[in-house]
Amino acid sequence: MxxxxxxxxxxxxxxxxxxxxxxxxxxxxxxxxxxFALLGPxxxxxxxxxxxxxxxxxxxxxxxSVLGTDPHRGGLEWKARLGIVLQxxxxxxxxxxxEQLRHFAGFYPHPRDVDEVIDAAGLREKAKTRVSKLSGxxxxxxxxxxxxxxxxxxxxLDEPTTGFDPEARHxxxxxxxxxxxxxxxxxxxTHYLDEAAQLGDRAGIIAGGQLIDIGPxxxxxxxxxxxxVVRWRDGNGLVREERTSRPAQVVAELVRSxxxxxxxxxxxxxxxxxxxxxxxxxxxxxxxxxTGAAASTDEGRPDPSRRTDKDVRA
Amino acid sequence: MSATVLGTRPQNKAPGxxxxxxxxxxxxxxxxxxxxxxxxxxxxxxxIMLGIFTAAFSSSGNIGANPDGTGGVSVGTYYLPGMLxxxxxxxxxxxxxxxxxxxxxxxxxxxxxxxxxxxxxYFLGKIGQVFVTAILQAGLLLLVARLVLDxxxxxxxxxxxxFAWVFVFGVITSAFLGIALAAVPRSGRSATAVxxxxxxxxxxxxxxxxxxxxxxxxxxxxxxxxPLKWMxxxxxxxxxxxxxxxxxxxxxxxxxxxxGALGIWLVLGLVLSRVTFRWIRRDA
Numbered sequence: 001m002x003x004x005x006x007x008x009x010x011x012x013x014x015x016x017x018x019x020x021x022x023x024x025x026x027x028x029x030x031x032x033x034x035x036f037a038l039l040g041p042x043x044x045x046x047x048x049x050x051x052x053x054x055x056x057x058x059x060x061x062x063x064x065s066v067l068g069t070d071p072h073r074g075g076l077e078w079k080a081r082l083g084i085v086l087q088x089x090x091x092x093x094x095x096x097x098x099e100q101l102r103h104f105a106g107f108y109p110h111p112r113d114v115d116e117v118i119d120a121a122g123l124r125e126k127a128k129t130r131v132s133k134l135s136g137x138x139x140x141x142x143x144x145x146x147x148x149x150x151x152x153x154x155x156x157l158d159e160p161t162t163g164f165d166p167e168a169r170h171x172x173x174x175x176x177x178x179x180x181x182x183x184x185x186x187x188x189x190t191h192y193l194d195e196a197a198q199l200g201d202r203a204g205i206i207a208g209g210q211l212i213d214i215g216p217x218x219x220x221x222x223x224x225x226x227x228x229v230v231r232w233r234d235g236n237g238l239v240r241e242e243r244t245s246r247p248a249q250v251v252a253e254l255v256r257s258x259x260x261x262x263x264x265x266x267x268x269x270x271x272x273x274x275x276x277x278x279x280x281x282x283x284x285x286x287x288x289x290x291t292g293a294a295a296s297t298d299e300g301r302p303d304p305s306r307r308t309d310k311d312v313r314a
Numbered sequence: 315m316s317a318t319v320l321g322t323r324p325q326n327k328a329p330g331x332x333x334x335x336x337x338x339x340x341x342x343x344x345x346x347x348x349x350x351x352x353x354x355x356x357x358x359x360x361x362i363m364l365g366i367f368t369a370a371f372s373s374s375g376n377i378g379a380n381p382d383g384t385g386g387v388s389v390g391t392y393y394l395p396g397m398l399x400x401x402x403x404x405x406x407x408x409x410x411x412x413x414x415x416x417x418x419x420x421x422x423x424x425x426x427x428x429x430x431x432x433x434x435x436y437f438l439g440k441i442g443q444v445f446v447t448a449i450l451q452a453g454l455l456l457l458v459a460r461l462v463l464d465x466x467x468x469x470x471x472x473x474x475x476x477f478a479w480v481f482v483f484g485v486i487t488s489a490f491l492g493i494a495l496a497a498v499p500r501s502g503r504s505a506t507a508v509x510x511x512x513x514x515x516x517x518x519x520x521x522x523x524x525x526x527x528x529x530x531x532x533x534x535x536x537x538x539x540x541p542l543k544w545m546x547x548x549x550x551x552x553x554x555x556x557x558x559x560x561x562x563x564x565x566x567x568x569x570x571x572x573x574g575a576l577g578i579w580l581v582l583g584l585v586l587s588r589v590t591f592r593w594i595r596r597d598a
Contacts, residue, residue, distance in 0.1 A: 054428060056594060076430040080328060084428035089421045094348040095341070103341050107429045109328040130348075150429070 004032045007067060007154050007185040008053060014061035015048050022048045024209040025062070030202075035176075035186040037196035037217070040206035041281060046189045047087060049206070050158055053187070054084050067154055080108055083152030085143050087159050087189075093131030097123050097142055100131060101149055108150035120178070121145040122171050136163040144172065148179065155179065157188045161195060173198050193274040205277060207284040221276035228271070230254075233264040331432045338431075338439020343446050346409075355510075356409045357451055360397040361458060363523070367393045368463060377525070378558060387554060390463040395549030396522040398452055402481065403542050405448035406488020407495060408513045410440055414496035415505035418594075427593025437493070437587075444489040452481065473552045476569065480548035483576040487541055490583025497590035521546045527561040534563055541579040548572040 008030040015023040023045040030036040040046050051057045052064060055071035055078075064071055069078045095103065101118065105111035118127050121141045126134060131142055140163050147155060157176075161169050169192075176199050180186065190196055196203055197217055204214040213220055230242045230250045244250050247268045254263050271279075329337075346352055371389045379386030417423045426436060459465040468474065495512070499505040517523055519533050520542035526534065537543040550558065551567035559567050 056424070056427070076432055077328065079428065080430035082428065084425075086421065086424060086428070089425065091420050091422045091425070092349075092416065094345045099341075099344075103337065104429065106329060106337050107334065107431045146425070 005068060006030060006065075007032045007034070008036075008187065009065040010049075010053070010062070011064075012062040013049065013052065013059055013064060015045075015052060015057070016060050022209055023052075023059075026206065026209070026211045027062075028204050028211060028214055030185060030187060032185055033180075033183045034201050035180055035188060035199050037200035037203040038187065038189045038206060039193070039196060039203055039277060044206045045209040046206055047158060050156055050187065050189060054082070054156055055079070080150060081153045083147040083150055083155040085147035085155070085157045085160050087162075089139070089143055091131070093134075093139070096128050096130050097134075097145075098127045100142065101145055104146050105149050110151055111149055112151050114149070117145050117149055120148075120175050122168065137165060137168055140164060141168070141172075144175070148175075152184065154185045154187070157186060157190075159189055159191065161190065161192065169195070193272070193277055197273045205280055207281050210284075212284045213280055217273065220273075221271075221280055225276045225279055226271055229269045230267070231269060232266045239265075328430065331435050332438070334431060334435035335438025335442065338435055339442030339446065342439045342443035346443055346447055352409060352413070356404045357447065359404055360401040360451070360455060363400070364390065364393055364397045364455070364458075364463075367523075378561075385557075387558075388463075388465065390459065391465045391553065392525070394455070394459050394465055395553045396546050398455060398481075398549045398553075399484070399520075399542060399546035400517055400522045401451045401455060402448055402484040402545055403488050403513060403516065405451060406444050406485055406490075407492040408509055409447070410444060410489060410492025411495035411499075411509040412505045414440070414493060415499040415509075416502035418496065419502035423592075424594045433591065433593070440493065441486065441489045444492070445485055448481075448485045468552060476548065477552045480545060480552070480572065480576075483573070483580065484541070484545040484548070487576050487580040487583055490580060490587050491541070494583055494586035494590055516540055516542045519543075521550075538563070538575075541576055544572045544575040548576075 006029040008028075010029065011027050013023055013026045014021070026045070026049060028036070038046050038050065048057065052059050053066050053071055055066075055074045058072060066074070067078065067081055093100075097118065098114065101114045105114055118124055121144055123138070123141055123145060126138055131139060134142065140160065144157070144160055147157070161172055164172060173195070176186065180199075186199070188196065188199060200217050202215060203217050203220055205212050205220070227243050227245055228247045230244060230247050232240055232254065234240050242250055251263075251266065251268065254266075255261070346357075368390045374389075376386030376388055377392040414423075456467060460467055495509060496505075499508040516537075519529070519537040520526065520540065521529070521537070522542070526537070526543070526546065529537075534543075547562065547567065548569065550562075551569060551572075559565065562568065
């Protein structure tokens with residue numbers, strides 16, 4: 001049996017705007033049916049990369065193949081196999097949710113059922129409401145619904161859950177798991193690392209226009225980055241920490257040294273994906289980087305939900 | 315387009331460009347009537363102006379009357395052709411230029427550019443919307459003229475044939491020019507500020523608000539470069555008595571020139587809109 005060709009293949013991708021190199025030699029591939037999370041701070045080159053794959057931007061160098069086609073030459077038949085959820089949208093929205101979805105469904109050769117998509121996106125109660133009258137989170141659901149209405153083979157999700165409340169986010173995850181189960185290939189960018197951990201099979205981390213790590217989500221950053229930390233408060237009230245691959249033994253020794261007394265504020269902390277991510281990105285920024293990080297469409301409006309990122313950059 | 319990643323899928327036929335164009339016309343027309351700005355400044359604007367002119371100038375008697383006060387036409391009759399021409403221009407140029415510039419800056423075009431919608435279907439939708447709304451506008455104007463302002467409409471079939479071709483030609487030309495003009499504003503918010511003055515100045519120098527035949531010759535010549543003057547002249551030939559032709563620049567209605575000028579602007583508008591239109595502003 002011959003292996004299925006990858007849905008996305010990127011080799012040494014480069015993109016510069018004038019003198020600014022936004023993407024500097026990024027390579028990765030996404031297998032058919034895989035969910036790949038592209039992570040990185042604002043301005044790292046994520047959106048530039050994804051927009052090149054979607055066919056919106058031309059590249060300065062490197063090779064790109066999306067569903068076997070160079071996006072630069074992708075025609076209507078190629079577009080019919082993609083679903084694109086862009087990072088921002090602020091359309092005037094004088095059509096109702098149902099009208100909008102029904103209209104877009106008509107563009108595709110074998111669209112999903114409009115009512116099913118409305119239900120899956122949690123928009124049933126707003127089906128007859130004009131898009132302009134919806135809240136930010138509800139409009140985002142319409143964006144996602146429009147992205148999947150054409151039954152795409154490859155779905156691009158660029159920060160899809162910005163503005164979602166926790167319940168909506170869980171509903172969205174459920175929806176995406178359903179698409180994964182159907183075999184949809186997904187390229188996701190997000191600032192919510194729990195989201196990447198929930199949905200992704202593999203992740204790539206971009207910083208300064210370069211891919212600084214790539215791998216399965218439970219392996220990324222390497223084994224060292226995932227060594228647990230034992231933390232407790234000693235007799236003098238000072239917080240003590242010990243990084244160890246054998247935390248149970250450290251705790252046992254600690255208890256023994258206290259003659260069986262309970263250590264104060266004892267914690268065993270396994271680094272979350274967020275911890276791993278932050279240490280990777282900080283490690284990268286410690287190295288004097290080029291000019292790359294400055295210009296990209298990632299530099300959007302200030303958004304309180306992007307705090308994680310601002311923290312990274314601070 | 316060969317490598318199907320997911321193998322078995324129902325291979326339905328992709329929807330055709332024409333069918334999608336028709337679907338776009340329905341969608342675009344529905345949204346047109348849901349936009350209060352468009353309704354006021356494009357659809358009902360000629361009605362408002364016709365009402366104002368009729369109310370303001372009716373007391374000063376007929377236009378083109380003999381020295382003894384007989385003959386001539388009512389103020390409403392005189393302004394009706396100009397308002398029909400203005401409606402064609404507004405429905406095409408102002409409506410589409412503002413609409414498409416807005417779609418460009420608010421992300422509508424970017425979203426459409428990521429779908430298998432052909433740009434041709436998109437254009438069919440826009441031009442079809444202009445056609446449908448311009449026909450409704452002109453029909454309603456004629457109805458108001460006849461029933462409310464008691465203006466006598468021509469009965470000769472050949473007059474209505476002239477009306478038909480001037481209207482169709484003028485509306486398509488205006489639609490193309492609107493698409494082309496949409497490339498000029500840098501943002502959706504500035505679109506009205508860029509488009510409205512152009513359209514307004516054209517209306518003043520082309521004989522929509524001011525009697526064309528009383529304008530200075532240099533202004534008449536300037537207006538002759540642009541299509542609105544020819545639309546208005548074509549419409550005057552339909553709704554004004556033959557005696558008024560003598561007051562035109564060449565002393566006749568000059569219908570072949572009307573056709574020629576509109577034809578040239580139609581081709582120019584088509585080329586310009588084809589060259590300038592992009593789903594998104596592509597970077598270098």
